[in-house]
Amino acid sequence: MPDTGLLRDAALPNPLPAGTVAVIGLGYVGRPIALAAAAAGFAVSGFDLDPAAAAAAEAAWRGLGAPGRLSATADPARLPAAQTWLICVPTPLDAAGRPDLSLVEAALATCVARLVRGALVCLVSTCQPGATNGTCRRAIEAAGFAVGRDVFLCVSPERENPGATDGPRDVPRLLGATDEASLARGRAFWERVAGRVIPVASPEIAECAKLLENTYRLVNVALMDELHRGFAALGVPTRAVVEAAATKPFGFAPFWPGAGAGGHCIPVDPEFLQMELARVGAASSLLAAAAEANRARPAAVVEGVARALGGSLAGRRVLVMGVTYKPGVADLRGAAPLALLRLLAARGAEALWHDPLVAEGPGPLAPFVRAADPARCPGGPPDAVVLGTPQPGFDLAALPRLAAVAVDPFGLVPGGAAAGVRVV
Numbered sequence: 410m411p412d413t414g415l416l417r418d419a420a421l422p423n424p425l426p427a428g429t430v431a432v433i434g435l436g437y438v439g440r441p442i443a444l445a446a447a448a449a450g451f452a453v454s455g456f457d458l459d460p461a462a463a464a465a466a467e468a469a470w471r472g473l474g475a476p477g478r479l480s481a482t483a484d485p486a487r488l489p490a491a492q493t494w495l496i497c498v499p500t501p502l503d504a505a506g507r508p509d510l511s512l513v514e515a516a517l518a519t520c521v522a523r524l525v526r527g528a529l530v531c532l533v534s535t536c537q538p539g540a541t542n543g544t545c546r547r548a549i550e551a552a553g554f555a556v557g558r559d560v561f562l563c564v565s566p567e568r569e570n571p572g573a574t575d576g577p578r579d580v581p582r583l584l585g586a587t588d589e590a591s592l593a594r595g596r597a598f599w600e601r602v603a604g605r606v607i608p609v610a611s612p613e614i615a616e617c618a619k620l621l622e623n624t625y626r627l628v629n630v631a632l633m634d635e636l637h638r639g640f641a642a643l644g645v646p647t648r649a650v651v652e653a654a655a656t657k658p659f660g661f662a663p664f665w666p667g668a669g670a671g672g673h674c675i676p677v678d679p680e681f682l683q684m685e686l687a688r689v690g691a692a693s694s695l696l697a698a699a700a701e702a703n704r705a706r707p708a709a710v711v712e713g714v715a716r717a718l719g720g721s722l723a724g725r726r727v728l729v730m731g732v733t734y735k736p737g738v739a740d741l742r743g744a745a746p747l748a749l750l751r752l753l754a755a756r757g758a759e760a761l762w763h764d765p766l767v768a769e770g771p772g773p774l775a776p777f778v779r780a781a782d783p784a785r786c787p788g789g790p791p792d793a794v795v796l797g798t799p800q801p802g803f804d805l806a807a808l809p810r811l812a813a814v815a816v817d818p819f820g821l822v823p824g825g826a827a828a829g830v831r832v833v
């Protein structure tokens with residue numbers, strides 16, 4: 410840790426008085442944090458380039474009916490200076506599959522233009538190791554502030570699992586900072602807003618830990634996808650194998666096969682780690698293989714559908730059941746079932762979809778035919794049905810009755826291969 414000369418500040422019980430918080434980016438991550446900060450007594454200003462996101466944050470706050478203050482805007486001119494700045498913008502991959510930090514840089518520019526001495530900047534977006542100490546530090550120092558003396562800097566990567574947890578208090582927050590004074594300020598803020606805070610010795614540890622979590626998931630999901638086909642060839646049901654292995658009280662965490670890990674985190678975050686590993690000449694071949702296997706998974710599933718239909722998909726009608734990136738959410742970002750639909754259509758099939766959580770409308774599903782009721786598909790029963798995402802409420806036992814061929818990448822349909830279901 411650099412000697413900032415401010416280590417004495419770490420001894421202050423709570424160097425951050427109740428104050429103002431600005432949250433930049435009010436999406437899946439920023440909005441609940443903004444609400445939690447307001448509920449904790451901070452006066453919160455939200456900023457999002459998208460007026461709908463700003464309006465949604467204000468509406469969510471009104472809906473809580475809690476005392477406190479939260480306002481949000483899409484107009485940067487209306488964003489006041491704040492004591493604590495949280496950067497919660499997306500960190501996607503670019504068209505070439507490389508990490509794209511341009512939105513973080515833009516958010517930093519918004520923040521830095523309003524920084525005052527004593528402010529704390531916290532990076533929440535998932536970034537590569539070095540983003541806090543590099544990209545963020547440089548932006549702050551370029552504005553003439555010394556990090557750790559004038560302005561304080563930390564990183565607390567988001568670890569929520571939207572749809573599965575209730576908000577920022579559910580998952581302990583990792584916190585890394587550039588210096589002791591920043592760590593103390595970050596800790597005081599997050600302990601009020603998020604409950605359990607786990608300080609780590611450097612920003613890079615927090616950044617790498619977040620990336621490791623999702624790299625671990627990607628590698629294990631890819632392994633299960635591959636073993637699923639192998640277990641099926643051996644005539645052994647995958648789910649039963651994993652459930653049996655998971656009875657071991659140590660050394661094993663269960664992962665499940667599927668149509669491909671999608672969403673904005675599992676396929677994306679490991680690329681941030683890989684980018685930095687490659688930079689230092691230590692790229693992970695295992696990670697690269699898992700990422701490639703995951704990218705190829707939807708094509709392997711579609712190939713399984715084609716084989717089950719005799720080799721060609723041309724003119725065949727295939728229903729994809731469940732189209733979101735994971736069960737229980739309406740989120741289509743990076744959803745593997747979308748890739749299934751596109752690949753089916755590219756091979757000449759008529760691609761249909763059913764999902765109780767997704768309303769018909771413009772967007773990535775527009776080119777495909779919606780089946781509001783999978784038992785009454787437009788144009789009659791499909792030739793094949795494939796489980797895209799096992800949405801809650803799906804009658805999986807009934808899946809094989811929807812079409813002559815049922816394809817299950819998840820190993821979830823009761824009876825499995827023994828009941829004539831195609832395992833891919």
Ligand SMILES: NC(=O)c1ccc[n+]([C@@H]2O[C@H](COP(=O)([O-])OP(=O)(O)OC[C@H]3O[C@@H](n4cnc5c(N)ncnc54)[C@H](O)[C@@H]3O)[C@@H](O)[C@H]2O)c1
Pocket residue numbers: 433434435436437438439456457458459462497498499500512513515516519533534535536566567568569570571673674
């Ligand atoms: N969603 C999750 O489940 C999840 C979980 C853990 C970590 N993360 C990480 O958290 C970060 C945010 O993800 P998210 O899911 O909330 O994204 P999101 O797309 O839901 O929301 C981000 C918001 O930021 C806004 N935005 C983009 N650039 C901006 C700018 N320069 N200024 C102001 N607003 C801007 C967008 O309009 C959008 O509303 C990402 O790094 C992501 O990887 C997400």
